Amino acid sequence: MGFKEQIDKNRLPEHIAIIMDGNGRWAKNQGKFRSFGHESGVLSVKDIVEGCAEIGIKYLTIYAFSTDNWNRPVEEVNALMELFIATINNETDTLNANNIRLNAIGDIASLPQQCIEDLKSAMDKTANNTTCTLTLALSYSAKWEILDAAKKLAKQVQDQQLTIDEITEVKFSSQLTTVDMPDPELMIRTSGEHRISNFLLWQMAYTELYFTEKLWPDFRREDLFEAIVDYQKRERRFGKISEQLN
Template sequence: MSPEKHADELLARIRVHGAIPRHVAIIMDGNGRWARERLLPRPLGHRSGMQSVRAVVKGALALGVEWLSLFAFSQENWQRPATEVGALMSLLEEYIAREVDELREKGVRVRVLGDLERLTPAAAAAVDRVIRDTAHNDRLTLNLFISYGSRAEIVRAARLLARDVAEGRMSPDDIDEEAIAARLYTADCPDPDLLIRTSGELRVSNFLLWQIAYTELYISDVLWPDFGRRELYEAVLAFQGRERRFGRVSA
């Protein structure tokens, strides 16, 4: 059976079960390992991973997922060799140039979340373009997390709250979970229902630490460049087989 036919059969099974996660987040890991296993330069692994982004967006649209969050580039990634960072910035520009028209036509709204002041001017211009050109879409929101770290995001929220208190717009007693959540990058989207990590690693790598408090975790051994619709649907089927209790005792 071809991978595409297998994916279509998995999609049919998912629809029978009915419970589709509203928000899926993915830690895209394994590009470098994929390239190393094939004796290729690391940038070629990242380039191959671009095809998986396309496949997963296609799969999310077919599922009816409302929010798809992809961890593309962490704040820690800035510490990688300059040649690799430069290649990643160039790939971001290339991805946007290649995909923006189709994303717009398919109803995908793209948001880019993180410390964007660190982007190269060309990458920042590409980000501005894709945000602007897809702003009115409402079929799927694609969150691309770039130059992102969850602890830094929480620190940023704390500073915004401290400023509001210092300037008299709120009192310390007004600070609650909702006040913090409202000052995160993800203030206007629901917490993820499902977090997928590829490459078999068993950690969340400083991604959405606040938001994944009750998120279901799914670890895939597949390296990101080999991850596609079939693997996405397998993760959703596993999600459908779980009972989400949110800290409550089951009946």
């Protein structure tokens, strides 16, 4: 029996976040340039997105490009930007065919203008889709996001639109880029690294973390299903004890 058949459809995580890691190492292992790994990683993205839609995952957020990634060699950054543009343009029809809405979070204004325009166009074209929301974290940093939210609240206090006592967890969350989606219940990271790398720090306070040795270009929907089966075996207590849950 495959992992898909083991999944309890009544206990699916509503939101899955993924750190796609290992493209460069995968390419190096094959004697190729890092850009080849990124291009191959797109196939994994397509398969995982379709896999999420297939079983009923409502939200999928993938860490596509962090603010730290701007420090990579210029050639690699340029290749990534060109790949983003090409992929967005090539896959919009597929997203619509699968009823998937495209979303983006991060410092989008820092992206190349063509990337911004194509991203906005694809988001507009898929805005009415309802099966799954695919969110790309682009030029994203959780520290940047949290700092930006704090600045927004500080400005509201300064303008006397808000008092300090009115700043709650709910109010703070409303200033984050993920305001319209639930916090992720499951975070998957490929390539064997065991860290969350400045990704959704506020939102992942209670997220279950799943790490796999597989490099991202080798990660497919059966691996996704295996991660979900593992997630469903866990007991999520949120500070309580097992007896209270049972």
